[in-house]
Amino acid sequence: MTGPEQQTQPGHSPAPSGRGRHVLMATLAIVVLAGAGGWAATRYALHHSVTLSTYGNAVGGSFRLMDSTTGTMTDQTFRGRWMLVLFGATHCTDEACRPALKAMSDTLDTLDPSGRKAVIIFVSLDPDRDDAERLRQYGESISSRVVAGTAAPFALADLAKEYQAPIDRKADPEWTYTMRMSPQFVVMDPDTRYRGTIDATANAASMATDLRRIMSGTPDN
Secondary structure, X not given: OOOOOOXXXXXXXXXXXXXXXXXXXXXXXXXXXXXXXXXXXXXXXXHOOOOXXXXXXXXXXXXXXXXXXXXXXXXXXXXXXXXXXXXXXXXXXXXXXXXXXXXXXXXXXXXXXXXXXXXXEEEEOOOOOOOHHHHHHHHHHHOOOEEEEEOOHHHHHHHHHHOOOOOOEEEEOOOEEEEOOOOEEEEEOOOOOEEEEEEOOOOHHHHHHHHHHXXXXXXXX
16 A cells, blocks of 8 residues: 655655755855855955065065965975975976976985975966966876965066066967976075075986085085
8 A cells, every 4th residue: 555655756866855955055055155265265365465575585585375275375384394496387388397397206205205304386377277276186196295376467476586487478379378487496495595496307316416415505516
């Protein structure tokens, strides 16, 4: 015999109860608010600059960037660690950024196997396309050692000048345009003092030789 309850037809899910609908609506509202909060944080980071300090360095100094989680990171975030700073973009001219970042990551695998002594800071010069999610995916696809971030165009201009990194935009038939990678990694010590540069087009072995010399404090010959 069939009871008074409505039977569920095969292949069909029962309609949510009143309580279920309320839970569903509340969940959707939380997701929407979280997305809006992340978007707002990204927009704020991209449209508000800060005063940079060279700390008396000839090259490099302070920075504030929107990181790959829509938060912010500064030079003080990495105080106590060596910072290898490279400028470019995920749409990088001649696709040069990825091999440079991979080579430096391999270098640190040799010189800093614990992963506690140094970090690679990748600064995107293309904030219009390199949002937090894209930067996260790009960094993770190369190495956990790569921390990527960006900022508003006018803030990036100031930061690139501070780190002597040219901003060079090139036309591209596939991507419309690309951003040229800076020619070198800028090496900042654990106290955010400038210690030298490393050719971004070098192989990992050459990078390791140069970085070991810089970290040891041995001057150029």
